[in-house]
Amino acid sequence: MAEFPPRPSDSEAEVFRRRRRGRNIAVVLVLTGLALLFYAVTIVKMVRP
């Protein structure tokens, strides 16, 4: 019979979720910042070639 790894406790899982949420928010902020930066650079280049 196959052995399954031990399940994490509720508190361990909560810590994991909190960290993953932090990473997700960071990725969203970085991608939004990059999109805004590229937009701004494009406008600058179009206005001042």
Next chain:
Amino acid sequence: MSDLSSDMAGTDRGEQSSLSVHELAMEDDVRDWIALLKPRVMSLVVFTGLIGVIVAPGHLHPILAFTAVLCIAVAAGACGAINMWYDRDIDAVMRRTRNRPIPAGRIEPGGALGFGIVLAVGSVIVMGVTINLVAAAVLALSIGFYVFVYTMWLKRRTPQNIVIGGAAGAFPPVIGWAAVTGSVDLIPVILFAIVFIWTPPHFWSLALWSNEDYRRAGVPMLPVVAGGKETRKQIVLYSLLLVPLSLTPWYLGFSGSIYGIAAAFLGLGFLVCVARVFTDRQDPAGVSLTNDAPARAAFKYSILYLFILFAALAVDRLIG
């Protein structure tokens, strides 16, 4: 809010059993990914790069200037991440570095390497597309120099590691200048030389009091290989070169008296600091009997020195 939180986390309580012990063991945090970028090192690199942008003749739109400095910062961070990936074995045995994310087991080595490569390639591409190809080429050269020449080749092989490797940290003002002018002239080369000659006394001051760490890790820093006495002598010699070199922008008429006076006084302070390192009470083997207090003070002063020196150059150029 809690629903949104669950969505952001991409899971809910029903998925609890899908979290493996392995996933939980990699307890990485956003702060660990930021730590991979070596933010303290990055701050000095960003600052000198920004000064290169400010003092260069010509004009760069503030958004483009911001982009150029951002690329320099990201490239510096990428170098830090790749360096931490490569040096994870020696980081694990050094007290100063053993709590870094990789040796502490919070980030997998492969993840750190991938992170560093993506940032390095991304910063060069963005610099090339948005600023100019010369700045992108110098940026790529600085990354390559730091990763391949310093980290992989010199660091573990020669006590001259940080002398030659110091060139990697000296590129930012050149990159900043190239971002504005699209070329590399004499003045950015002088700024490069100032950071290049400043690096050995700065690092060897640190190495004097981190000597044991480096010895344990087998890194042939000068104090480990040649001893404290020789290191102190070399610190003084490089400092004697640094002070007149720092006055060169003034001799050449590139900057005015604000910079000239600041460089002279800062240089005098630097020489006083390294003279104290040289005359520190030592045992016959050159080991400090004062817990390396003068070397610690010289290390702190060296950071302040470079910040104020470059700030004075920018102020001089902006006012004059």
